[in-house]
Amino acid sequence: MPSALPLTLDDTNLITALANTIWHKHYRSIISTEQIEYMLNQRYHPTLIREQILSHNIWWKKLVLNKKIIGFSCCVITDHPKELKLDKLYLHPHHQGKGYGAILVDDIKQFMHHHAFEKLILTVNKKNTSAIAAYLHYGFKKNNDIVTDIGNGFVMDDYLMTMTIK
Numbered sequence: 766m767p768s769a770l771p772l773t774l775d776d777t778n779l780i781t782a783l784a785n786t787i788w789h790k791h792y793r794s795i796i797s798t799e800q801i802e803y804m805l806n807q808r809y810h811p812t813l814i815r816e817q818i819l820s821h822n823i824w825w826k827k828l829v830l831n832k833k834i835i836g837f838s839c840c841v842i843t844d845h846p847k848e849l850k851l852d853k854l855y856l857h858p859h860h861q862g863k864g865y866g867a868i869l870v871d872d873i874k875q876f877m878h879h880h881a882f883e884k885l886i887l888t889v890n891k892k893n894t895s896a897i898a899a900y901l902h903y904g905f906k907k908n909n910d911i912v913t914d915i916g917n918g919f920v921m922d923d924y925l926m927t928m929t930i931k
């Protein structure tokens with residue numbers, strides 16, 4: 766079984782490459798190639814990931830199987846007390862649908878217990894039906910719509926989903 770481990774500064778180029786593979790495959794039927802490229806550049810530049818690893822309010826984890834990184838998660842503290850945002854949850858296409866996403870979500874729940882967080886939120890594209898199904902399975906509830914202007918004429922048309930951690 767894969768293990769969830771902290772991301773290190775040496776992993777950042779691998780994460781950028783992995784995100785590129787996953788996003789181009791998964792989002793090509795959901796958003797335009799131009800938007801995929803724009804968002805990858807905004808979120809997955811190795812320098813940005815390195816800065817985030819060193820910051821105190823963002824936590825990256827990698828999912829490792831047979832010494833290879835097959836997925837990752839990233840959580841961010843929000844402005845609301847005891848609330849954490851699951852900002853990224855991604856698995857390589859060959860490793861989706863095997864229950865591995867649940868390993869990363871369980872790891873986040875443990876982290877929340879240790880640090881007294883009570884609410885986990887995320888946003889997911891309304892057309893990302895497989896991810897929405899997985900999130901419902903993990904115990905998230907679908908809340909309101911959130912449409913965000915991300916610049917360059919692009920918007921994110923998402924659902925907000927939330928889960929309370931007891």
Ligand SMILES: CC(C)(COP(=O)(O)OP(=O)(O)OC[C@H]1O[C@@H](n2cnc3c(N)ncnc32)[C@H](O)[C@@H]1OP(=O)(O)O)[C@@H](O)C(=O)NCCC(=O)NCCS
Binds near residue numbers: 791
């Ligand atoms: C979303 C993601 C992280 C889920 O992880 P996963 O390991 O593939 O999902 P799991 O195997 O843990 O599935 C959990 C449950 O979700 C549901 N599910 C998963 N994929 C599904 C699909 N394609 N269709 C319907 N239900 C699905 C199932 O109910 C499954 O329950 P089961 O184990 O009883 O069958 C992963 O599929 C992924 O990386 N997807 C592409 C990127 C993405 O969209 N990330 C989220 C961005 S917001």
